[in-house]
Amino acid sequence: MSNPVQHKTNTGFFSSLKASPSTDEFIKGLWRDNPVFVQVLGMCPVLAVSNTAENALAMGLATAFVLLMSNVLVSSLRNFIPKQVRIASYILIIATFVTITDYAIQAISVELHKSLGAFISLIVVNCLILSRAEAFASKNTIGKSVLDALGMGAGFVFALFCLGAVRELLGNGTLFGFPFLPGGFQAWIVMILPAGGFFTLALWLLIFNIAKERRSKT
Amino acid sequence: MNETKTAPENTPTSSMKMLRAMMGIGILCALLIVLTFEGTLPRIKRLKAAALEEAIFKVLPGTAKTVAFKLDQNNTFVRASSEDKDGQIVYAGYSESGELVGVAIEASGQGYADVIRILYGYDPKSQKVVGFYVLESKETPGLGDKIEKDPDFLANFDALDISLEDDGSAVKNTVVPVKQGAKENPWEVDGITGATISSRAIGNILGISTAFWAPLIHKNQEAFIAQN
Numbered sequence: 001m002s003n004p005v006q007h008k009t010n011t012g013f014f015s016s017l018k019a020s021p022s023t024d025e026f027i028k029g030l031w032r033d034n035p036v037f038v039q040v041l042g043m044c045p046v047l048a049v050s051n052t053a054e055n056a057l058a059m060g061l062a063t064a065f066v067l068l069m070s071n072v073l074v075s076s077l078r079n080f081i082p083k084q085v086r087i088a089s090y091i092l093i094i095a096t097f098v099t100i101t102d103y104a105i106q107a108i109s110v111e112l113h114k115s116l117g118a119f120i121s122l123i124v125v126n127c128l129i130l131s132r133a134e135a136f137a138s139k140n141t142i143g144k145s146v147l148d149a150l151g152m153g154a155g156f157v158f159a160l161f162c163l164g165a166v167r168e169l170l171g172n173g174t175l176f177g178f179p180f181l182p183g184g185f186q187a188w189i190v191m192i193l194p195a196g197g198f199f200t201l202a203l204w205l206l207i208f209n210i211a212k213e214r215r216s217k218t
Numbered sequence: 219m220n221e222t223k224t225a226p227e228n229t230p231t232s233s234m235k236m237l238r239a240m241m242g243i244g245i246l247c248a249l250l251i252v253l254t255f256e257g258t259l260p261r262i263k264r265l266k267a268a269a270l271e272e273a274i275f276k277v278l279p280g281t282a283k284t285v286a287f288k289l290d291q292n293n294t295f296v297r298a299s300s301e302d303k304d305g306q307i308v309y310a311g312y313s314e315s316g317e318l319v320g321v322a323i324e325a326s327g328q329g330y331a332d333v334i335r336i337l338y339g340y341d342p343k344s345q346k347v348v349g350f351y352v353l354e355s356k357e358t359p360g361l362g363d364k365i366e367k368d369p370d371f372l373a374n375f376d377a378l379d380i381s382l383e384d385d386g387s388a389v390k391n392t393v394v395p396v397k398q399g400a401k402e403n404p405w406e407v408d409g410i411t412g413a414t415i416s417s418r419a420i421g422n423i424l425g426i427s428t429a430f431w432a433p434l435i436h437k438n439q440e441a442f443i444a445q446n
Contacts, residue, residue: 077239077243080239080242081239081243082235082236082239084236085236085239085240088240089239089240089243092240092243092244092247093243093247095247096247096250096251097250099251099254100250100251100254103254103255103258103262104254104258106258106262106265107258107261107262107265109265110265110266110269111269114354189361193358193361
């Protein structure tokens with residue numbers, strides 16, 4: 001688990017915002033401690049469901065919802081849950097919201113549920129959610145936990161979308177199902193296969209690390 | 219992060235407290251799940267029924283109305299009630315004027331990634347498969363999922379021959395999958411290069427399912443027409 005405290009110098013991308021503590025709580029998940037590109041958490045859905053922009057967005061939103069709800073509940077019960085049974089309690093809470101999300105998605109659209117398939121239930125074991133419950137929500141007020149979940153959730157959606165858009169564009173020539181590249185473009189099928197997930201993730205990690213390097217030099 | 223509040227560290231936690239916490243959370247979570255399940259159930263049922271209905275219209279071109287039939291123990295077809303939803307159900311499609319267009323049949327079998335569930339339309343008059351739709355598949359995106367949208371592959375099912383023997387007891391030629399471009403007979407399913415396993419699976423699923431259903435439906439055609 002990463003330790004967000006160590007990034008004190010806030011001279012990066014969002015420095016112009018002159019973050020107040022609460023916006024900082026939000027921004028850290030979106031950018032500086034992005035769950036995917038910086039903390040490298042929750043890789044299973046990141047690699048598996050980012051083959052199209054639409055799937056990536058839906059998966060990101062589902063995960064963000066579970067993250068938000070479990071952070072709220074864990075935070076509000078933090079003085080009630082004894083240390084010894086906390087992991088079991090967190091898992092139970094997370095599993096509950098995943099089940100709820102699963103039903104909700106089925107109720108929204110059969111098609112969407114068809115394309116996300118088995119990966120919805122796998123949100124239970126997304127280590128991003130458990131790590132936020134353990135490292136943040138269990139020690140902070142509800143308000144802060146909500147901000148943290150919104151930031152981390154937004155960061156996760158953003159990251160998944162970055163991967164999904166690149167993979168769909170190169171692997172299929174489309175974006176959200178609409179043709180986007182000139183007709184003669186020969187799609188790189190490898191990009192929508194699992195290997196393409198690794199290539200694209202590596203590319204984004206490279207970009208983020210270069211950005212981090214620049215930030216630490218200034 | 220700076221104003222972290224931690225619960226007092228060294229007070230021993232009583233077993234009672236742990237039990238209370240776990241049971242409390244358990245009950246709360248159970249309540250939430252059951253409420254959501256009950257709340258979404260009617261809509262999920264409606265959406266699933268609508269999706270199936272839509273698929274029936276797709277595989278039986280010209281259908282205006284559908285009726286579900288159940289295969290009973292005597293190998294005859296009776297109208298299915300809304301509670302029946304086991305595998306032995308077929309959906310008869312009727313045109314605007316009430317004529318039998320064909321019968322939509324659900325079938326499934328092992329694909330590359332997981333079980334593939336399909337729906338196909340069988341026309342007992344011309345003894346042909348006239349439509350095909352993938353209800354559920356987890357085949358590899360970009361390769362195996364071509365079974366859902368590859369136009370050349372789907373053309374296989376515009377008029378796939380399921381002719382019966384003259385006494386109607388069995389299918390004359392079982393549907394078989396062949397390599398892409400190797401289709402010579404009207405009962406063969408042309409495969410897809412790059413989706414070999416998935417397209418072969420479809421051919422085999424159809425082969426098994428039509429061999430079972432086509433003679434039964436042929437024998438009981440009257441039941442569909444009479445009970446409309």
